[in-house]
Amino acid sequence: MAARDEDRGTNGDGWVHCAQGHRHWGRFGAAGLLVTADDRVLLAHRVFWSHHGGTWGIPGGARDSAETARDTALREAGEETGLEAAVVVVTDETVDDHGGWSYTTVHGGLTVPPPDLEPTDGEATELRWVPLGEVDALDLHPGFAGFWHGPHAPVH
Ligand SMILES: [Zn+2]
Structure with a gap:
């Protein structure tokens, strides 16, 4: 039944236009997990047919x-990378509000060493624990690039 959609984490699927004139995925906004460990950050290389395909960004998706944004970030990270929510310690959340759409970056660390991860849902072609100083050398998703060059990045 339709009422069960909310249990599957899918009722936020859809495009919206924000007040800044962009088109974004996620009727209720989106969230992603910025997880760092051993001075590395977990990034996903997105498949080419996806929005901004071929770029690197954090695991995440529509809320x-x-x-909550935290729930979305942990769920999406689990779906895309197999990372277990139980080993993630959330430390902060920062919101990029565009008006009518927002992206919440959920910051976290791990209770274990960075595990080897393989893409698990077809949205990414590669997962990598990227040294913080090497992130800028990658072709970044425009939304993530904005975050990475902003005041809330874990470097600078
Ligand atoms: Zn926007």
Whole structure:
């Protein structure tokens, strides 16, 4: 039944236009997990057919209406990378509000050494623990690049 959509974490799927004139994925906004460990950050190389395909960014996706940003970030990271939410310690959240759409970056660390991860849902072609100083050398997703060059990045 339709009422069960909210249990699957999918009722936020859809495009919206924000007040800044962009088109974004996620009717209730989106969230991603910025997880760092041993001075590395977990990044995903997105498949070419996806939005901004071929670029690197953090795991994440559309928020469900019933989810907190933290829940979304941990769920999406689990779906895309297999990273278990139980080993993630959330330390902060920063919100980029465009008006009518927002992206929440959920910051976290790990209780274990960075595990070897392989893409698990077809949205990424490669996962990598990228040294913080080498992130800028990659072709970054424009949204993530904005975050990385902003005041909330874990470097600078
Ligand atoms: Zn926007």
